[in-house]
Amino acid sequence: MRELDNMTVKSDKKAGCDPRDDSFDLKKTTLRVFRTNTAQGKDSHFDSLVVPVQRWTTVLDSLLYAKSYLDSSIGIRYSCRMASCGSCGMKINGIPRLACYTKISELEDPVVVCEPLPNFPVIRDLVTDFTQFFNHHKSINPYIQNLNYDKTEKIDEVSSSHSHRQSREEVDKYLQFSYCIKCGLCYSACPTVATDTKFPGPQALAQLYRYYADSRDAGKNRLNIVDDRHGLWRCHFAGSCSKVCPKGVDPALGIQLLRSYMLGISKDKRNV
Numbered sequence: 523m524r525e526l527d528n529m530t531v532k533s534d535k536k537a538g539c540d541p542r543d544d545s546f547d548l549k550k551t552t553l554r555v556f557r558t559n560t561a562q563g564k565d566s567h568f569d570s571l572v573v574p575v576q577r578w579t580t581v582l583d584s585l586l587y588a589k590s591y592l593d594s595s596i597g598i599r600y601s602c603r604m605a606s607c608g609s610c611g612m613k614i615n616g617i618p619r620l621a622c623y624t625k626i627s628e629l630e631d632p633v634v635v636c637e638p639l640p641n642f643p644v645i646r647d648l649v650t651d652f653t654q655f656f657n658h659h660k661s662i663n664p665y666i667q668n669l670n671y672d673k674t675e676k677i678d679e680v681s682s683s684h685s686h687r688q689s690r691e692e693v694d695k696y697l698q699f700s701y702c703i704k705c706g707l708c709y710s711a712c713p714t715v716a717t718d719t720k721f722p723g724p725q726a727l728a729q730l731y732r733y734y735a736d737s738r739d740a741g742k743n744r745l746n747i748v749d750d751r752h753g754l755w756r757c758h759f760a761g762s763c764s765k766v767c768p769k770g771v772d773p774a775l776g777i778q779l780l781r782s783y784m785l786g787i788s789k790d791k792r793n794v
Contacts, residue, residue: 575627578627
């Protein structure tokens with residue numbers, strides 16, 4: 523039995539189960555990781571780290587390998603590792619992306635440059651401060667507002683079990699915008715955010731449309747929240763927000779649809 527176990531261990535080493543085993547023929551790539559620590563006032567710089575990669579290796583996998591075996595001081599934020607939480611957003615080779623959703627093999631570059639997201643204050647290395655981002659998100663009241671629904675709805679067996687029924691057409695108006703995971707990639711890619719910190723950003727504006735277009739919502743003052751010089755009209759429609767969204771949301775479209783309501787091109791058919 524021991525001989526069988528030893529044979530298994532040897533075969534695993536030959537198969538290259540341990541990525542640190544030099545005998546296993548792995549491709550390697552160089553990570554250039556942005557390093558800084560604002561709390562200690564250290565100057566920013568880049569560290570170059572050589573890591574092994576395979577066809578399925580993501581940028582997050584490589585960063586975690588570097589953190590585990592090469593430099594444990596690398597600061598990085600991550601959680602789900604499946605493009606659902608939005609925690610691992612960073613600028614990879616000049617483009618805002620999710621590290622867990624970006625395969626190194628698809629970058630087709632021997633050097634992978636990892637930097638913190640633009641338009642966010644840097645806390646340490648690749649970790650940024652989302653306080654302002656979430657404040658903008660909260661400012662648009664991201665929830666259904668319909669306080670009078672229960673008072674006006676007829677109470678019977680059907681209404682009590684289906685109090686907010688919607689048709690397929692009504693759902694389609696806002697469905698894609700509900701896929702937002704608040705990763706901040708669109709916010710980091712927006713040139714207007716870079717020049718105006720009071721601008722809510724594409725994420726917040728798209729979410730405002732998501733609730734405004736929802737037939738269950740009866741909020742009367744949603745559009746007033748962004749009807750000023752730093753709000754909806756500040757968008758220059760660069761479209762970069764829609765290009766970087768990992769979930770296929772089109773914030774630029776949501777902003778234009780909001781403008782159509784503001785200008786009276788689209789009619790608000792809600793009973794408010």
